[in-house]
Amino acid sequence: MPFAIQYDRFGGPEVLELREIPYSTPGPGQVVVEVRAAGVNPIDWKLRAAIRPSGELHGWRGVGTDAAGVVTAVASDVDEVAPGDEVIVSDAKGAYATELVVGAGHVARKPAGLPWEQAAAIPIPAGTAYQVLRSLGVGKGDTLLWHAGSGSVGQFAIQFARAAGAEVFATASERNHDRLRELGAIPVTYGEGLADRVRAAAPGGITVAVDAAGTDEAIAVSKELVADHDRIGTIVQGAKAAELGIRAWSGGNPVPLTAEELALRAEAVPYAAELAARGELDIEIAHRYPLAEAAEAHRQSETGHVRGKIVLLP
Numbered sequence: 001m002p003f004a005i006q007y008d009r010f011g012g013p014e015v016l017e018l019r020e021i022p023y024s025t026p027g028p029g030q031v032v033v034e035v036r037a038a039g040v041n042p043i044d045w046k047l048r049a050a051i052r053p054s055g056e057l058h059g060w061r062g063v064g065t066d067a068a069g070v071v072t073a074v075a076s077d078v079d080e081v082a083p084g085d086e087v088i089v090s091d092a093k094g095a096y097a098t099e100l101v102v103g104a105g106h107v108a109r110k111p112a113g114l115p116w117e118q119a120a121a122i123p124i125p126a127g128t129a130y131q132v133l134r135s136l137g138v139g140k141g142d143t144l145l146w147h148a149g150s151g152s153v154g155q156f157a158i159q160f161a162r163a164a165g166a167e168v169f170a171t172a173s174e175r176n177h178d179r180l181r182e183l184g185a186i187p188v189t190y191g192e193g194l195a196d197r198v199r200a201a202a203p204g205g206i207t208v209a210v211d212a213a214g215t216d217e218a219i220a221v222s223k224e225l226v227a228d229h230d231r232i233g234t235i236v237q238g239a240k241a242a243e244l245g246i247r248a249w250s251g252g253n254p255v256p257l258t259a260e261e262l263a264l265r266a267e268a269v270p271y272a273a274e275l276a277a278r279g280e281l282d283i284e285i286a287h288r289y290p291l292a293e294a295a296e297a298h299r300q301s302e303t304g305h306v307r308g309k310i311v312l313l314p
């Protein structure tokens with residue numbers, strides 16, 4: 001029987017249960033995927049804990065949006081993929097599972113050389129990093145300050161921004177500085193005195209900044225250092241962005257992503273997968289857990305100090 005991690009009440013990691021689910025059959029436009037790895041994103045536990053509102057629970061709800069696996073069945077009207085294809089799944093409802101059913105538009109082909117874990121680590125983090133950098137027009141001549149450079153979004157952002165020709169300054173605690181250097185960023189320690197440390201590291205100034213840390217410090221320092229506040233964005237403090245006079249994409253922002261922003265996020269998945277398969281993009285897996293230990297994976301993610309990505313292995 002297939003299994004999925006589900007919850008029927010909001011709360012701590014203990015609400016997550018491994019439950020037997022019925023075998024899936026694809027409805028019109030859908031495909032069934034046998035999951036080989038699922039990505040754990042902070043939004044998964046923010047929804048579980050009702051930190052981000054998601055509507056009342058009426059019964060059991062699945063967890064997770066990102067996965068990689070093998071197509072096992074497709075509806076008769078689907079011709080983009082076929083059983084046996086290896087795919088990356090984005091925006092699923094219940095990716096923490098041994099199998100899932102999803103619209104065919106939510107799967108992208110996984111390059112043969114790309115390991116399952118790395119493939120599952122791509123959708124939300126790479127999509128967000130890519131879209132935010134493109135929306136801010138980050139490119140040659142820019143000096144980017146990325147707050148939380150060692151997180152899963154940050155690691156993609158550093159590599160994409162470097163590839164686009166920008167110089168990158170990224171914050172993390174000192175134990176993660178070597179990793180930031182490996183990715184091509186100049187590391188800066190966050191905390192008291194951050195603005196002065198960034199000024200010392202970037203004497204030419206900062207032209208664009210992104211808060212992926214969700215701290216008041218990240219916003220204040222960005223506003224202090226970047227002259228054009230239209231080139232400051234947050235992916236965590238979206239609820240306050242309008243009042244702060246900065247840009248935001250999801251992360252509590254009442255304004256939904258535009259069709260163009262959604263398209264950029266979707267475009268990032270095959271782009272990142274191809275780069276990673278060619279060895280031109282490094283995807284760090286921090287922790288692997290069996291599917292049944294999803295609660296432990298959430299506890300780990302909730303520390304806020306994971307370097308790289310957490311994946312579940314059904």
Ligand SMILES: NC(=O)c1ccc[n+]([C@@H]2O[C@H](COP(=O)([O-])OP(=O)(O)OC[C@H]3O[C@@H](n4cnc5c(N)ncnc54)[C@H](OP(=O)(O)O)[C@@H]3O)[C@@H](O)[C@H]2O)c1
Nearest residue numbers: 042148150151152153172173190213235249250251305306
């Ligand atoms: N709006 C969106 O569409 C969207 C999409 C994806 C993610 N997000 C949000 O963006 C945030 C980052 O996501 P993620 O997946 O990258 O998270 P993550 O992997 O859990 O990020 C953890 C990293 O944050 C660093 N960090 C912790 N506190 C920090 C601070 N005060 N200043 C700078 N860095 C700090 C940690 O470095 P140290 O261990 O060195 O402290 C750690 O490496 C989350 O809040 C997530 O919910 C939003």
